[in-house]
Amino acid sequence: MPLITELTLPELAIEDPTFGEDPFSKFSAARTQHPWLARCAYGYVVTAYAAIRDLLLMDDKMRGPYDKVFDLMNARGSRWARFQEESLLAIWGEPHKRIRDVLAPMFTPRAANLRRGLMREVITGLLDEWVPKGAFDFEEFASYFPINVMCRMIGASPDVIPGMRSSLETLGLSLNLIPNFLPKLEQAMQFMETYLERLVCDRRAGERPGAEPDLLDALIQARDSGGLGAQQMTSFLIFLFVAGYDTSKNVLTMIMDQLIGRPDLYERCAADKQYCQKVVEESLRYRNPGTSSRLVNEQFVYRDVVFPKDTMLFLPNSVSGRDPQAVDDPDTFDPDRPQQNRHLAFGRGMHMCLGQYIARAQIEEGFHLIAQRMRNPRRAGKSGVRPFPGVWGLKGLPIEFTPAPGKLAASYPSIA
Numbered sequence: 001m002p003l004i005t006e007l008t009l010p011e012l013a014i015e016d017p018t019f020g021e022d023p024f025s026k027f028s029a030a031r032t033q034h035p036w037l038a039r040c041a042y043g044y045v046v047t048a049y050a051a052i053r054d055l056l057l058m059d060d061k062m063r064g065p066y067d068k069v070f071d072l073m074n075a076r077g078s079r080w081a082r083f084q085e086e087s088l089l090a091i092w093g094e095p096h097k098r099i100r101d102v103l104a105p106m107f108t109p110r111a112a113n114l115r116r117g118l119m120r121e122v123i124t125g126l127l128d129e130w131v132p133k134g135a136f137d138f139e140e141f142a143s144y145f146p147i148n149v150m151c152r153m154i155g156a157s158p159d160v161i162p163g164m165r166s167s168l169e170t171l172g173l174s175l176n177l178i179p180n181f182l183p184k185l186e187q188a189m190q191f192m193e194t195y196l197e198r199l200v201c202d203r204r205a206g207e208r209p210g211a212e213p214d215l216l217d218a219l220i221q222a223r224d225s226g227g228l229g230a231q232q233m234t235s236f237l238i239f240l241f242v243a244g245y246d247t248s249k250n251v252l253t254m255i256m257d258q259l260i261g262r263p264d265l266y267e268r269c270a271a272d273k274q275y276c277q278k279v280v281e282e283s284l285r286y287r288n289p290g291t292s293s294r295l296v297n298e299q300f301v302y303r304d305v306v307f308p309k310d311t312m313l314f315l316p317n318s319v320s321g322r323d324p325q326a327v328d329d330p331d332t333f334d335p336d337r338p339q340q341n342r343h344l345a346f347g348r349g350m351h352m353c354l355g356q357y358i359a360r361a362q363i364e365e366g367f368h369l370i371a372q373r374m375r376n377p378r379r380a381g382k383s384g385v386r387p388f389p390g391v392w393g394l395k396g397l398p399i400e401f402t403p404a405p406g407k408l409a410a411s412y413p414s415i416a
């Protein structure tokens with residue numbers, strides 16, 4: 001059986017800053033040379049849906065990519081490296097299961113649904129402020145939504161949002177393997193740590209008479225009962241912001257970008273939240289921001305190829321839904337297609353997105369109301385693209401639209 005190093009494989013330059021402009025045609029061309037594997041500057045890229053899914057499920061043979069990433073970024077011993085090492089995505093096996101079991105009850109579909117009212121309040125506040133402008137960068141607008149929701153979920157003051165947003169923009173690029181980026185990451189980490197440590201201290205010290213317990217109370221309780229360490233809790237709080245920020249913002253921006261060319265679907269999103277849910281799910285299949293990366297921890301054989309220990313693998317959830325072996329007519333955007341949620345946008349295996357129900361709820365609630373208030377959106381300039389590995393997406397989406405007043409929302413039927 002051949003070693004992966006011995007195979008003749010196509011090259012995919014995922015590290016090239018322009019790769020993200022049209023990854024689909026490049027993956028499609030690569031699959032004509034090898035059905036599921038390609039080589040890149042840092043290791044191997046898996047190009048087919050089924051292989052991405054299967055390898056994501058082989059948790060017992062993998063570990064996080066961090067030791068290699070720290071070397072590439074010259075980041076060993078840094079604040080950012082410590083944060084990455086402590087993050088849930090870097091922990092494997094029994095220790096991961098222990099922490100995930102403590103956190104999982106806070107992130108169930110029910111817990112997410114209970115926050116839909118809060119999400120509607122947040123997006124309505126943002127729309128009231130932004131819609132009268134009639135034109136803006138949609139990506140910038142969308143960026144305020146997940147931060148505001150997360151701040152409300154842990155009782156953080158809105159005053160912190162500008163500083164947090166700038167830190168999250170920096171941290172969102174952290175796995176894009178940009179050289180000389182460490183000083184900016186260190187600054188962003190310091191901001192997030194200082195603020196969130198103080199928030200936890202204040203919450204411990206302060207009474208909140210009559211207030212319903214929130215996510216921060218649940219995390220503090222998990223810490224006090226020994227389920228989480230003190231540093232682990234701060235790292236997890238930062239990770240929640242990082243994990244939910246760029247991903248949700250980029251998905252919202254990709255949906256708007258997609259629907260600008262489909263006013264029929266856009267109208268239906270405004271009128272019918274159930275249809276909007278289908279559009280969100282189809283959008284997550286059609287393209288999404290994530291590429292998971294793994295190091296092989298223990299040599300294994302998959303489809304008659306030997307993967308030696310320490311092989312670096314890139315598993316792009318982002319393009320997996322466009323593999324014609326897995327999805328009929330994959331380049332057609334069709335919210336009515338069956339089995340929409342087979343996509344890999346939230347990963348697979350033990351690290352599958354913990355916040356997926358919150359993500360879905362906020363994007364569904366958000367886009368349904370956006371479509372009611374920003375009528376007839378048009379492109380008003382060009383978008384750039386973000387680097388492909390890490391968290392991919394559009395860089396900027398200038399739009400103009402016809403503003404609609406808030407009260408219009410009430411005239412649309414609403415489901416829970």
Ligand code: HEM
Nearest residue numbers: 088089243244247248251290292346347351353354355359
């Ligand atoms: C559309 C938005 C989102 C997308 C596409 C997304 C995608 C992902 C993916 C692909 C993973 C697995 C990464 C891997 O295996 O390498 C992941 C993990 C994770 N996500 Fe999300 N995510 C989104 C939003 C959120 C939100 C809003 C939160 C928090 C409220 C969140 C929290 C997490 C956490 C904590 C993990 C790590 C789970 C673990 O290691 O056990 N995500 N996400």
